[in-house]
Amino acid sequence: MPRKIIKKGKKPHKNKPTSKKYTKYKIEGDKITRERSCPRCGPGIFLMKAKDRLYCGRCHYSEFQSKKEVAPKA
Numbered sequence: 001m002p003r004k005i006i007k008k009g010k011k012p013h014k015n016k017p018t019s020k021k022y023t024k025y026k027i028e029g030d031k032i033t034r035e036r037s038c039p040r041c042g043p044g045i046f047l048m049k050a051k052d053r054l055y056c057g058r059c060h061y062s063e064f065q066s067k068k069e070v071a072p073k074a
């Protein structure tokens, strides 16, 4: 049986992806414009943009945009 080689000591540092939250804010003159935030989580939690919907990754709230088709109730 070949032994597993376990490396000891410090692991090489890897850069983690930074928060892209700042991209949701835009400054126009004196005003700050924000993207759509989650109605459940409040400001600071932004909704992810999909093709036809907005989605909150925190509370899984989703908002459908384009087609306002309501499913008929059986």
Ligand SMILES: [Zn+2]
Residues within 6 Å of the ligand: 038, 039, 040, 041, 042, 045, 056, 057, 058, 059, 060, 061
């Ligand atoms: Zn939310």
